[in-house]
Amino acid sequence: MASPRLETFCCPNRDSATEFVVTFQPVLFGALTLGSAALSLIFALLQILPKRKGYRRLGQYPLPRPASSSRILFIISICDILGCAGIIVRSSVWLGLPNIIDSISVTNNTEVWPEVFCVGSAMWIQLFFSASFWWTFCYAVDVFLVVKTSAGISTIILYHMITWGLAVLLCVEGVAMLYYPSISDCEQGLQHAIPHYVTTYAPMLLVLVANPVFFNRTISAVTSLLKGRQGIYTENERKLANEIKIRFFKIMLVFFICWVPNIINESLLFYLEMQTDINDGGFRDIRNAALITWFIMGILNPMQAFLNTLAFHGWTGFDVDLSLHRRRELAWDSVSTSVPNAASHNPIVGTTLLYQSHVQEAQKSMMGNGQQHSDAMSVLSEGNWLNNGSNSSPVYQGW
Template sequence: MADPTMQTFCCHRTASVGAHNSSDVIGRIMMEFNTDAYNIVCMFASGLGIFGAVYQILPRRQYANCHRLTSVSAARVRKIIVWLAVADLLAALGMFVRALLWLNTKTIMPAINDNSSVLFCALSSAWTQYFYTATWIWTLCYALDMRRILADRDANTRNYHLVAWTIPAVTTLSGLSMLYLPDASCQTTQLLTTAIIHILPNYLATYLPMLTVMIANPLLYGSSMKGMEREVTSSYGQLTRRERDVMDAFRIKFAVINIVFYICWLPNLINAVLLWCLWFHLPVRVIITIWYIMAFTNPLQALFNCLVYRRWSKGSEQVAIPWCRSPRSKSNNTTTKKEPISKEEKYPLLAKSSTSPSFNGKYT
């Protein structure tokens, strides 16, 4: 999972910390924490995430049209979805490998004075943190691009890549540098001021991008829906039933995307609030339960994304496996010219078909 708490476990341990003294907070947690069960949950969820990400990356074969299979907007958002899946894949893969090695060593904390374990733990945590942060930024870019599509603006693909890969690098590097430098001894910190200086910046660097997406995406999707309704009303004076159905489909799709993001990452925020607010009276069993939830929901983001970002209408697309030829492709190639262009194909997020002529090409 992408959580700063686990990253503090990568620090060097002294003999007093390694003894799991009952007066030590980390020691009390580790005495009740079943690391084998935790790693198995991580591997299972990460495996599902890897499957979902690979499925999302595979090319799609779209039907009902031939020479106008996909609109410009559908192609634009498809590129963003693929890059989101790539980041999800690499993050889930990092979690899977780390959990596998931790399961083999029977612990998630480095041995006392073991520099190689500290280095592996820190690098694997940085890998996972970087790519999960990238998924959050790509999620935000998707919402921004939908807003730009509905405002009839061109894509900013280069800027999306710049932001989506640079911001995670800055936040991950700055947060983990404050945590580990100069000697990766954050677990020996006793003073509250020292903990705030070394540990709190990593929490902020981790959760500020996540909070930004949680706040900004619902606002962007709400603004997109209002803009669409204004455009249709001003152009045609009224909303027909089919137009309302189309906008309801958009509204449901946007809501599900937001709900999935909250399901995957809200436990991390709850964990951080509990740790910083109740550190001296920490509910250990509650914290451990939240860790299991995070280990399950964080990597499942990739699987959920392959479900919510796909086109929901039945038969509108099919995964194009390179070494297989779909028997449906021939029949579609021979009949497409006679078929009218389905308006459904012009909506990248459409859940219901609509043949209403009221929507102009601005949304396609």
């Protein structure tokens, strides 16, 4: 899980609220987080690997070069997978070597390496999940800018600078404030802990607040584009807009389910931390709610890796294709279709919007239309899966 409480736990002189939740049933909690992270990582990798079923030659439909939005979706999945890997390593070590936790818990007799592992694993997890938050925000901004302003395919380099720069900067700044003057003797007081919590939850709150706004405005712009083609709004175009709306809704639903428990839990723990005695009988319900949300976080936070791939692409199946021959054939087909595409006035004809039936309708409707409509639809379609045949076997077109 990704919680600043686990970094606070690395301090021997940690606060009572952090001590309360982290030391409650640590073996059960570690096993749950380990199992959730392992399942999420396995299925997320299974989702993004190329599949053998439903394979078709790319020459059937001329496809554009992957837009920045498709790369953003892929990078989000990679960040989630790396975050899950950090959770797996940390939970495995804590379960296999419980003495590490005991060493950190002794105030005046703390060894160096347990603290180094505790801080290093916590920073690794926070960094990649924070980067995932920033990339999710950039995805909403990217699709909105391209659809609304017809600015063409946005640059991915700028997004890399923003996301990784902010993720590293905030992570280092928050940890530096928390562990001042040293890890073995962390400065106590909310004035040192609050900056760390703000740097952790700021990108999360940004996605929860800003992304729905960008997605709603993007849907409105897409509807206007579809109506503006011929002045009519047909059933196929309505289905197309509805599929885009559902896709955005799934992305936000996954984010909401995985991370709102963190905000609830942090609010409860802050309330307990402000009390003189958190073990008072009057706070029993609040303590129970904090423990329940703590375990929910341990299960749902790592599951974002797998659930995000479902929101992005749907279920892609088990039939993984790792054949080098097939990938070479895909590359050759892609090269063979590049010449006709370059000669065409509208290079983005074969939009890969959600499903093959929609693709065929979009191809018919976008022939001869303006570049603005084509760019907008191609960006929204990037990173999706095409279903070829009745078995709904996907082929990823974003790589």
